[in-house]
Amino acid sequence: MKYLIARVKFVWRTRGIPGILLAIWRRIVFYGFVFPYSMAGHLLARRFRKPKQPDFSFRGRTYEYLYHPHNFTWNNERTVEVPIVWESVRSAAENGKRVLEVGNVLSFYYPISHDVLDKYERGEGLINEDAFYFRPQGEYDIIVSISTMEHVGWDPPDEPEPEKIRGSLLNLKRALAPGGEMIVTMPLGWNPEMDKRLFSGELPFDAEYFLQRIDAKNRWEEIPKGKARGSRYGKPFHAANAIVVGIIRNP
Template sequence: MHVDGMIFRLKELGDAMALPVYALSGRRPWSLGYYTTKKASIQAAIDAAAVQRGRPLPEGFGIGIDERVVEYPWLFDRLRHGDVRLGQILDAGSTLNHDYILNRDPLRKADLTIMTLAPEKRCFWHQGYSYVFGDFRKTRFGAAAFDTIISISTLEHVGLDNTMLYTDDPAKSETNKYGFVDAVREFRRILAPGGRCLITVPYGRNDNFDWFQLFDGDMIRTLINAFEATSFELEFFGYDRAGWRRASEADVTGATAFDPHSGRGRLDDKAGCARAIACLELFG
């Protein structure tokens, strides 16, 4: 096992040992024991195909777990179904950079390039995945380089302050609400004809938390128009104290978020971050 992997496993073990304290303290998001609970919930949801196109989510789904518990199963449902081949895949944002995600079909041994602003502490290059670092708004990839582009909860950071978590480059501390537009246009340029782009973003009443923002309806439509899709599918999911549920756009127009770093937006519903998400499948 690589050294970074061994250190991470030790941290995982420590988090798992904290599960009794996590339960007794009310299962607060991001406290000790949360990572283990979140990981187990995501794995179970993917393997049980809990998120399927057009179907309601199980009752009490993902209570106290952030939006990844919906986004990952949604992604796997889309990747496992449909007539579009996966081919060469780009993970724009490095959200797939977890062993329990990469070790599940159809991502296992896929032709996958992972791109983010700066190197992360853990990576899986030894399993054959490629890593590229840079700005999504201006990549070095050739036109039509990828058959599938995946961007899970990433575009809400583009154009804002990325120095808090993702890079120490001061040039990446921005205040451009529509920075995502250039990224989406670049996705379209590097997507092969007939390919598809799978995107999720936090949704609701537009709000800027400096390092991420909530997309509203106008921003979603701006995104779709910038991509110039031949066709697309758009779904919404909302969260409250009863868990995650499938929602209409009108249901989640006023949704808010909890910032786990500043504590802003905290309520008594145990939301991990966003209280609504928009999930888009765009075809080139």
């Protein structure tokens, strides 16, 4: 509710009554048309859009594309982000390691038991704190984040703070146990300030890997950093056309 009120205030302040009416109309369209389309689209996508080769490669490993009705994964970057991150989370959980997820994403696709840090979303077991100020009660062996950090210090209701993403990553690094690892996926082109800092080397990643969408069937391939530079969000394909998978380690 707090997040909803903040959103309404932001829209009122920046767009006035027309903005409020547009937001209401979008909700009507979503629940009346988009959600039913999501379920139907999921079934049709699995039958007609799934590539003949249902796998993709990343860092020498093979993953299966994710097809799921939540968030239309057959037509965006979730189809690769979630499998990559989930494999690490699943393996860590099976070995009794402590896991923290920043941004509540995986619970929409799999049953989870790990801690979830999400500033705005409300729900059982969610930690409603800002990643920039978060102080955990203990250390984590693995921290993951799927398409969340690009919103930090950029999207409303937050005020623009371009440096906040770097500070948040450094703060989260302090929560890593010795030998721990953080895996962060972010779409390119959504937050130009994030992109600028990523390609200038200002973000505290120890390693960076990039994937690019290559066709309308939502197939992806790993590419070098230089090829990812300048990727646009929403062009030529829907949503992200390239993503970064950033790794931060605590030696």
